[in-house]
Amino acid sequence: MPHLDAAYRFARWLARSPDDADDLVQEALLRAFRGFDALRGSDVKAWLLTIVRNCHFTALKQEQRRGLVPLPEEHDAQDGHALIASTPDPESASIQRDEQRTLESLIAGLPDDHREVLILREIEDMDYRDIAAVTNVPLGTVMSRLARARSALKKQWLRHNDGVPRAVP
């Protein structure tokens, strides 16, 4: 399943734990398989990620109604750590892990609606039109959110690196 990795990665950013992400992907795939959600445009990946996102919000609403989780913002800071703590990468050096943690937790700390456009653009390499379809906002909103997410991340990242701009090869 060629778009499964994308669905899984996106689910990991949305869900609060790897187990939740697994459930989310399964729910989304079954929904797609049953054909409940019409394919908008012709991009299968965008369509699948839209379903993942919809499933996430449906599950979140249900949990909030049952009082199981407080508002999602309060979890943001922890999210990043949970994500890393549960995905140990034995091959990478510890320094690299620290940097991952920094960048990853900074991204996790972005507001939800800013983070998702950034992830879809930079990690999933999607164009503005597909991002607009997945996140269900106009193209202009995608552009402004993307700009704000990038600028905020850049500022915070510089602060983390003691104000020394990192040279990237």
Place this chain on the structure above:
Amino acid sequence: MQCPESLRVQAYFDAEVDSVTAADVEQHTEHCAECRALLQDLQELRAAMHQELPHLRAPAALRARLTRALDQESTSESSRRFRWPRWRLTAQPFWVGTFSGGFATAAVAVLAFVIWVPRLANPLVDDLVGAHLRSLMPDHLIDVVSTDKHTVKPWFAGHTDVSPVVADFEPQGYRLIGGRADYLDHQRAAVVVYQHGPHIINVFSWADTQRGLPANATRNGYHLMFWKSGDLEYCAVSDTAPDELLGLVRLLQGLGTPDARNSNN
């Protein structure tokens, strides 16, 4: 104060502008230090995200679980669909009353066996998987070789009982490679053949039988997706991933229902 061109510079960086705008932006950044710095920031950030974020892939355990879930879905779909409704017995108490105790149970059991069990193994699903497998044997796949819908579609008129939608979706990755006639459910069915990467997708179509379609299913690793359009019923069969198969189904569904049965039959 941010440069009013910053969003355009970002769009340029994301390769979202045409060549004229791109030239504009390049000219602008030559004079605007702020936008030059922005471009630099965008590049560094992208490089950092690519290098330093873990390259997550769906774990093998999840893949296995999904395959199981999809298989189970096929089975439970058919049992949900074909379970004889219980209310028939309770809504007609006089009828139930004519049976007593064990006799009623036995009658229901027989009824369930007769009605339910054969439907669980829907013969149409097996026929389609069989037809798909046969088509993969040497020289069985295609009767009319063409990537042109104007060649494939008229060919069906003389060789099958139906005239299905035929279109090439090469830009979307589903290349039309030809058509074939097949015998299915007492009809000469039309089969449109697509290639998707290394996978062959057979799209079967036949005249609506009014019997209702089976649920989407997975058999021996082959996925079957059914739909109805106009007075034709369709089934796409392939070993490609379900989401990829759905992509083609959605594209075909998007073409609407311009077709009817061949008038010459």
